[in-house]
Amino acid sequence: MxxxxxxxxxxxxxxxxxxxxxxxxxxxxxxxxxxxxxxxxxxxxxxxxxxxxxxxxxxxxxxxxxxxxxxxxxxxxxxxxxxxxxxxxxxxxxxxxxxxxxxxxxxxxxxxxxxxxxxxxxxxxxxxxxxxxxxxxxxxxxxxxxxxxxxxxxxxxxxxxxxxxxxxxRLGRDGRSHPISAAAGRRLAAEIMRRHPDVSLREVARRTGISVGTAFDVRRKLAAGDAADAHPAPTAAPVGPARPGTEPASAVRERLAVLARDPSLRYTDQGRALLRLASATLAFAPRAELIAEAVPGHCRGSLHAVAVACAGSWRAFAEHLADQERTAHAG
Missing domain, CATH: 3.90.1530 (Conserved hypothetical protein from pyrococcus furiosus pfu- 392566-001, ParB domain)
Structure with missing residues (x-):
C-alpha cells in the first residue's frame, strides 16, 4: 500500500x-x-x-x-x-x-x-x-x-x-501541478487558443495548469477582442458597472450589501426573494469544494445535474441583465 x-x-x-x-x-x-x-x-x-x-x-x-x-x-x-x-x-x-x-x-x-x-x-x-x-x-x-x-x-x-x-x-487534489500565479498560465492558454481555436477548455486547463474557470475567462476575453486582458495585471476593483467573472468576492459582497438596502428590492416580494438567493449563493461558493467532498457517491450524478442547471439559470439571468443594460445604454 x-x-x-x-x-x-x-x-x-x-x-x-x-x-x-x-x-x-x-x-x-x-x-x-x-x-x-x-x-x-x-x-x-x-x-x-x-x-x-x-x-x-x-x-x-x-x-x-x-x-x-x-x-x-x-x-x-x-x-x-x-x-x-x-x-x-x-x-x-x-x-x-x-x-x-x-x-x-x-x-x-x-x-x-x-x-x-x-x-x-x-x-x-x-x-x-x-x-x-x-x-x-x-x-x-x-x-x-x-x-x-x-x-x-x-x-x-x-x-x-x-x-x-x-x-x-503547488500540487492540487487532481495530482497536477498548479502555478501559484495564474499569469503565466493565462498567457500560455491564450497562445494555445489562438493556435487551436476548437480546443476544449478542459484540455487547455490540463496543458497549462490553470482551472477550467480561468480558461473560460481567457477564451471569453479573446472572443471579445481583449487580447491584452487575457492575462491581466492586478488592478484595483472597478468602480463602474461589473464585468462578469472579474470582480473579487469582497467587491461582489459590497455590491450585494448595497442592493440589500435598495427599497425597490428590499420592499418587494420578488426583490427579497432575489436577494435571498444571491446571498445563499455567495455564502455557498467558498465552501463548494468542501461540501462536494462530503457528497455520498450515489448522489453525485444527480447533484451534478442540479448544479449545472442552477449555474445555467444564473448565467442566463446574468446575460439577460447584460442585454437589458446594453439596450438601455444604446437608447
Missing part, C-alpha cells in the same frame, strides 16, 4: 471516495503489545468513555490501520485501547506502507471522515503539521484532508515560519 495520494476512478487525487482505500489491503493479525500510539491527530488523546463503550460491544471491531515501519496506529486508537481493556493479545490490522509524513496524512483523513468528529482545534493543528511536511500541496487539498476551509490553510501558510517562497507551483 503506497503513501502516495490515492487516485479514484475519476482521476482525481485525494477524493473523498478514496478515504477508505487504505483499508483495502490484506487484514492480518498483530500482537497488541507490538503496537504503539503516536500518529493520531487527536490532541487530547483517547476518550475513556468511548473506549469503555467499544470494549462492551459484542460485535467484531473493524481492523486497525497501522504504519508498518513504525508499528504506530494510524486509525483505531480507541479500538486498540478497547482490545487492551478486554485483555486480548492479538488484533486485526491493515498495514500502511509509506513515510511518517504520509502516514499522518492518512491518519487525519481517516479520523476526520468517520467515528468521533475531530474538534476544530485538532483539524487546524493537523493542517499546520501537513503544511510543514507537504508545503507543495495546495491550500484546497490540505483543507479537504483536514476538513477545514481553504482560507484557514492560507492563513496558516502566511503565518508559518517555514520558507516555501521558492515554490512557484
Amino acid at each position: 503506497s503513501g502516495q495520494p490515492e487516485r479514484g476512478h475519476d482521476g482525481g487525487a485525494g477524493r473523498s471516495a478514496d478515504l477508505f482505500a487504505v483499508r483495502s489491503g490484506e487484514v492480518e493479525q498483530a500482537e497488541v503489545e507490538s503496537l504503539r500510539d503516536g500518529l493520531s491527530p487527536r490532541l487530547t488523546g483517547v476518550s475513556p468513555a468511548h473506549v469503555q463503550r467499544l470494549a462492551g460491544l459484542t460485535d467484531d471491531l473493524p481492523p486497525i490501520v497501522v504504519h508498518r515501519s513504525s508499528r504506530r496506529v494510524i486509525d483505531g486508537s480507541h479500538r486498540l485501547a478497547a482490545v487492551r481493556a478486554r485483555g486480548e493479545r492479538t488484533v486485526p490490522v491493515v498495514y500502511f506502507d509509506g513515510s511518517d509524513a504520509d502516514a499522518f496524512v492518512a491518519a487525519v483523513r481517516l479520523n476526520a471522515a468517520h467515528g468521533m468528529p475531530l474538534p476544530a482545534q485538532d483539524r487546524a493543528a493537523a493542517a499546520r503539521r501537513i503544511l510543514a511536511t507537504h508545503p507543495h500541496w495546495s491550500d484546497r487539498w490540505i483543507a479537504s484532508v483536514c476538513r477545514v476551509a481553504p482560507r484557514t490553510v492560507a492563513a496558516l501558510r502566511r503565518g508559518s515560519t517555514d520558507d516555501d517562497g521558492r515554490l512557484n507551483a
Whole structure:
C-alpha cells in the first residue's frame, strides 16, 4: 500500500471516495503489545468513555490501520485501547506502507471522515503539521484532508515560519501541478487558443495548469477582442458597472450589501426573494469544494445535474441583465 495520494476512478487525487482505500489491503493479525500510539491527530488523546463503550460491544471491531515501519496506529486508537481493556493479545490490522509524513496524512483523513468528529482545534493543528511536511500541496487539498476551509490553510501558510517562497507551483487534489500565479498560465492558454481555436477548455486547463474557470475567462476575453486582458495585471476593483467573472468576492459582497438596502428590492416580494438567493449563493461558493467532498457517491450524478442547471439559470439571468443594460445604454 503506497503513501502516495490515492487516485479514484475519476482521476482525481485525494477524493473523498478514496478515504477508505487504505483499508483495502490484506487484514492480518498483530500482537497488541507490538503496537504503539503516536500518529493520531487527536490532541487530547483517547476518550475513556468511548473506549469503555467499544470494549462492551459484542460485535467484531473493524481492523486497525497501522504504519508498518513504525508499528504506530494510524486509525483505531480507541479500538486498540478497547482490545487492551478486554485483555486480548492479538488484533486485526491493515498495514500502511509509506513515510511518517504520509502516514499522518492518512491518519487525519481517516479520523476526520468517520467515528468521533475531530474538534476544530485538532483539524487546524493537523493542517499546520501537513503544511510543514507537504508545503507543495495546495491550500484546497490540505483543507479537504483536514476538513477545514481553504482560507484557514492560507492563513496558516502566511503565518508559518517555514520558507516555501521558492515554490512557484503547488500540487492540487487532481495530482497536477498548479502555478501559484495564474499569469503565466493565462498567457500560455491564450497562445494555445489562438493556435487551436476548437480546443476544449478542459484540455487547455490540463496543458497549462490553470482551472477550467480561468480558461473560460481567457477564451471569453479573446472572443471579445481583449487580447491584452487575457492575462491581466492586478488592478484595483472597478468602480463602474461589473464585468462578469472579474470582480473579487469582497467587491461582489459590497455590491450585494448595497442592493440589500435598495427599497425597490428590499420592499418587494420578488426583490427579497432575489436577494435571498444571491446571498445563499455567495455564502455557498467558498465552501463548494468542501461540501462536494462530503457528497455520498450515489448522489453525485444527480447533484451534478442540479448544479449545472442552477449555474445555467444564473448565467442566463446574468446575460439577460447584460442585454437589458446594453439596450438601455444604446437608447
